Amino acid sequence: MAVAAVQAATQAATQARNAPLRARAKGVPADLVTDADAQAEHAAATVIRAARPDDAIIGEEGTDDDGRGSRRWYLDGIDGTVAYANRHPGGWCSAVALVDDAGPLATAVEDSVGERYSAARGEGATGNGERLRIRTGRALHEAHVALFLRQDRLVLPGVRERGHRILDEAGLLRHAGPGTLELAWVAAGRLDAWIQPNTDPWDWHPGALLVTEAGGEARVVEGETRWHVAGPSSLVDALVELLT
Known part of the structure; x- marks a missing residue:
């Protein structure tokens, strides 16, 4: 479900980039938002609502669906809006996480160049299907x-x-x-x-x-x-x- 939702967000953000973009500052000049941020968030939320109508959904751009249990989805349709708005070829991603009372349960992140990362609690993390391991040994x-x-x-x-x-x-x-x-x-x-x-x-x-x-x-x-x-x-x- 997390992967399907993040794919929907990335697709919506990519399509919105073909149209003129209107960026505005949310608080400080370096914190931008575009209409595409809300569109991408809505695309991810639509996928989740269809499959998990009882789960809460909270998004950066205002999505706030009450749930009936402890499961909460956190959405960021476009993380890296400054890069997105300036049409950098990389530098932005879409992200989705499912959280319960014990913490993050499942996640998916997809960037603008097609790299996808996902994880589920107790099942490991992957990047483009390959197992991920952190780098160790450095002071x-x-x-x-x-x-x-x-x-x-x-x-x-x-x-x-x-x-x-x-x-x-x-x-x-x-x-x-x-x-x-x-x-x-x-x-x-x-x-x-x-x-x-x-x-x-x-x-x-x-x-x-x-x-x-x-x-x-x-x-x-x-x-x-x-x-x-x-x-x-x-x-x-x-x-x-x-x-x-």
Whole structure:
């Protein structure tokens, strides 16, 4: 079901790109939204409603269907709208995650160049049908770490200071794409770790399950600002230490 929903979202987003795009800022200039974001979200929600009418559905662009149980779907029709709106050939994806009271249960992520990642709790993670495994064995000073800090995140309590700590200690900091896709790349061993403050659930849950099912850890650190950290346990521990 997650794969079918994410395919519908990606198809809707790809088709919408053939028409003129109207982008507008949601809060800060670097946080864009287009009509295609809602169209892609609606396409995924339609697939889920048809198959699972009792499940709750929550989407970034306003989908909010009440459910009758503990199962909740989180949708991001287009993660990486800045890249999408600027017609970059890559740099955006669609993401779907099913969550219950125990956490993420199933997920699917599909990017703009046709790579698809999926996972189910206890069943492992795959990328284009191949089993995913995180990369291990690197210390933090050697690691390629994905960190995303935007204007609205930098003003959160302690974020600027902790961002500088991470910059000082990590081998290489990268912002390689949308957060969900970067988490998929951690699961695939293309990045070593991922850290971000104040992550929305539709950005966190899809990639977090990919990482854990690929042998890593996805941890939420509560404090004056909530941080989300993913990667092998050794790097997660090292990054969390910088937050305290």
